[in-house]
Amino acid sequence: MSDAYVRVEDLKVSFPTEDGLVRAVDGVSFSVERGQTIAIVGESGSGKSVTSQALMGLVNKRNARVEGRAFIGDNELISASDEQLRKLRGAEMSMIFQDPFASLHPFYRIGSQLVETVRVHRQVSKDDARTEAIDMLARVGIPNPERRIDDYPHQLSGGMRQRVMIAMALINGPSLLIADEPTTALDVTVQAQIMELLAELQVQYNTAIILITHDLGVVADVADEVAVMYAGRLVERGTLNDIFYSPEMPYTVGLLSSVPRLDAVSERLTPIKGQPPSLINLPPGCVFQPRCAAASWLPDNACASERPELLSVTSTHSVRCLLDKTQRDQFAAESLAAAAGRAGGAS
Secondary structure (H helix, E strand, O other): OOOOOEEEEEEEEEEEEOOEEEEEEEEEEEEEOOOOEEEEEOOOOOOHHHHHHHHHOOOOOOOOEEEEEEEEOOEEOOOOOHHHHHHHEOOOEEEEOOOHHHHOOOOOOHHHHHHHHHHHHOOOOHHHHHHHHHHHHHHOOOOOHHHHOOOOHHHOOHHHHHHHHHHHHHOOOOOEEEEEOOOOOOOHHHHHHHHHHHHHHHHHHOOEEEEEEOOHHHHHHHOOEEEEEEOOEEEEEEEHHHHHHOOOOHHHHHHHHOOOOHHHOOOOOOOOOOOOOOOOOOOOOOOOHHHOOOHHHOHHHHHHOOOOOEEEOOOOOEEEOOOOHHHHHHHHHHHHHHHHHHHHHHO
């Protein structure tokens, strides 16, 4: 991790409330190189978006406690001042948010917003910035960019607005791009186009990408590494092959088992039972234990009392689970075979 371009070390984000301390992110560590993509996946409320907001300096430290360290190159982000973060945002690191309509100002033409993004970080004229904006709109696939640059956000489709957001994020050539559910509000065809566009632009700009998503189908197409989050913690981390072909944490297995299949259209999905725990009142043992189908495999109800650490399985694969490797492999094989069997029966 010490040599990676982006490094996150033991990141913790908590929010004091009247009911108690909400530990939204609890000891998260990962790294990503330039030109590589790490996908952070998990259910809503798992801490994915708070992690990305903490890296961008968008967590209000007057209302939250942010601990740990995070680096982009030689720049440390967590202890950086607001002024330092403002200089880095948009220049060294950028973010694409879930809802492009909410992220673009409705009263200003998209060209004005793109020009402002350029001129905040670089000393260029309005005309030169506008020329750059038109070129960037063309690169992200906006037709007739010379005309579209004077449109307001409401005059564009959802897919076009997201392309504008991508253009805004990349126009200053940042080395880190955080994409927070960038395809959530888009139809399937446009989703594929957006993810393909991000992959193409990543090659052009050699950008490190942190992709925040709950969609494992998107992950399979673009990620080099996957980090699975649950209740504010990483529960499994590995290469794409590790997670998709050799998953070991029962939560990861549950996510993979519940993915819809085209060959099982008539079959009911297999959801993970129960609900995620309250981040104010986490279970004393493994936080996934109340929902885990393998919790009964250990004697003396160990999963309910002992909290597992994130331990290495191989040099690229880490898992947070009290089951031994043989048990984890057996559970994964049985669960995924059952899901495949249901699909086969439906087809």
